[in-house]
Amino acid sequence: MLHSNLSVNNAGHLVIGSSDVVELAIKYGTPLYIVDEDRIRENCRKYKDAIAKFLAPGSAVLYAGKALCYTGVYKIMVQEGLCADIVSAGELYTALRAGFPAEKMYFHGNSKPDDEIEYAIDVGVGHFVVDSLEELEKIDQYAGRKKTKQKIFLRLTPDIDTHTHRKISTGVLDCKFGTPIVTGQAEELVRTTLQKKNILLDGLHCHVGSQIFSEEPYLQCAEVMVDFIADIYRKIGWLPAYLDMGGGFGVRYTENDPEVNYEKMIENIGATLSALCSDRGIPIPALLLEPGRSIVGDAGITVYRVTGVKEIPHCNNYVAIDGGMTDNPRYTLYGAKYTMLLANKAKKIADYKCAVAGRCCESGDLLGEDVAIQHPVKGDLLAVLTTGAYNYSMASNYNRIPRPAMVAVCGGEDHLAVRRESYEDLLAMDTL
Numbered sequence: 457m458l459h460s461n462l463s464v465n466n467a468g469h470l471v472i473g474s475s476d477v478v479e480l481a482i483k484y485g486t487p488l489y490i491v492d493e494d495r496i497r498e499n500c501r502k503y504k505d506a507i508a509k510f511l512a513p514g515s516a517v518l519y520a521g522k523a524l525c526y527t528g529v530y531k532i533m534v535q536e537g538l539c540a541d542i543v544s545a546g547e548l549y550t551a552l553r554a555g556f557p558a559e560k561m562y563f564h565g566n567s568k569p570d571d572e573i574e575y576a577i578d579v580g581v582g583h584f585v586v587d588s589l590e591e592l593e594k595i596d597q598y599a600g601r602k603k604t605k606q607k608i609f610l611r612l613t614p615d616i617d618t619h620t621h622r623k624i625s626t627g628v629l630d631c632k633f634g635t636p637i638v639t640g641q642a643e644e645l646v647r648t649t650l651q652k653k654n655i656l657l658d659g660l661h662c663h664v665g666s667q668i669f670s671e672e673p674y675l676q677c678a679e680v681m682v683d684f685i686a687d688i689y690r691k692i693g694w695l696p697a698y699l700d701m702g703g704g705f706g707v708r709y710t711e712n713d714p715e716v717n718y719e720k721m722i723e724n725i726g727a728t729l730s731a732l733c734s735d736r737g738i739p740i741p742a743l744l745l746e747p748g749r750s751i752v753g754d755a756g757i758t759v760y761r762v763t764g765v766k767e768i769p770h771c772n773n774y775v776a777i778d779g780g781m782t783d784n785p786r787y788t789l790y791g792a793k794y795t796m797l798l799a800n801k802a803k804k805i806a807d808y809k810c811a812v813a814g815r816c817c818e819s820g821d822l823l824g825e826d827v828a829i830q831h832p833v834k835g836d837l838l839a840v841l842t843t844g845a846y847n848y849s850m851a852s853n854y855n856r857i858p859r860p861a862m863v864a865v866c867g868g869e870d871h872l873a874v875r876r877e878s879y880e881d882l883l884a885m886d887t888l
């Protein structure tokens with residue numbers, strides 16, 4: 457199957473880890489997110505092992521919780537010894553409540569509200585990844601008030617085009633994130649930062665985009681960053697202890713996507729970084745990576761109940777399901793392609809071409825078009841694969857649809873990780 461944690465059992469049912477997907481759908485209801493926590497741990501260890509093997513001491517992996525954020529995932533990160541990339545006080549709060557140490561968190565984001573900056577300093581967040589001068593000044597001023605020195609990185613834009621989807625390409629010059637190098641603004645910001653009394657600048661950050669299969673943009677980016685570091689070092693004698701190159705390694709959604717060897721990519725990025733640093737005559741900084749999708753993407757699937765099948769002559773066959781863009785907006789937003797199958801007929805031939813229709817009042821609410829699945833009837837269970845990243849975390853209540861439950865599987869056992877929203881939950885914030 458698409459991922460090694462998926463298989464089909466003798467009953468012809470899809471299996472994730474060692475758990476029968478049809479049984480889980482009956483036990484917990486649909487739509488249902490299923491997350492294979494063993495797979496998440498396996499992915500964490502791949503990163504940790506590669507980093508220990510190929511990168512300079514002090515290098516680390518930061519799990520980017522924007523991909524999948526619930527209390528249980530941070531408990532795993534605590535046990536696996538990862539750091540965390542958080543992007544809002546909401547993610548920070550979730551991680552803290554899970555027992556994740558604030559010191560190991562890196563607070564990202566291009567537009568951090570003042571109250572969130574204060575909250576993060578109050579709880580002792582390890583680093584801010586600072587995006588702008590205004591943010592820098594706010595942190596300096598509040599850290600001063602609290603009589604503390606706050607560690608930060610500066611986020612720079614290396615001006616690298618990754619050719620991924622425009623909406624998830626983040627390293628180009630004309631972009632809302634970071635401070636550009638080519639315009640001279642990054643140098644100016646480093647100089648300003650070094651003057652701030654309550655700030656300790658110990659790293660630089662860049663992130664070129666997401667769902668990237670080639671190491672090329674990372675190698676180009678390493679060169680831009682090392683050149684910048686060498687230039688700054690010559691001019692003012694400052695060196696970063698850390699270079700954070702963000703996340704973005706791609707994940708296989710369909711058989712057409714390549715298999716990615718993360719270990720090899722990390723080895724090559726590390727080797728290029730060392731060669732560049734020795735060529736430019738600077739010490740090698742510790743390298744940080746911030747994977748989100750490649751830690752949780754292939755650990756998740758979503759199961760829906762088929763509610764009906766509509767065949768329009770000379771047009772599409774529409775297979776309607778009990779979820780859609782509210783639990784997975786990625787086809788609507790990016791035209792993202794997925795592999796789908798009927799979990800209760802997984803051994804049958806998948807030769808039924810269709811569009812998979814969500815339940816929202818919106819024609820764009822599809823999970824895919826030109827999808828081939830087994831012949832469907834009302835009541836079947838449709839499984840969408842590789843939904844561990846950016847599904848639950850991007851879910852909404854559009855059309856007042858409650859968010860699905862998420863069940864975690866682990867060594868053949870299952871437990872509820874996030875309970876299904878109720879109608880009462882939908883009203884919980886209304887003042888009647």
Ligand code: LLP
Pocket residue numbers: 520522523541564624626663665666667702703704705746747748749750786845846
């Ligand atoms: N670090 C930074 C600064 C980021 O902005 C991101 C993702 C990551 C790390 C993690 O990237 P990953 O390893 O997951 O590719 N909603 C979109 C993806 C948005 C990515 C945002 N930033 C999607 O569904 O494809």
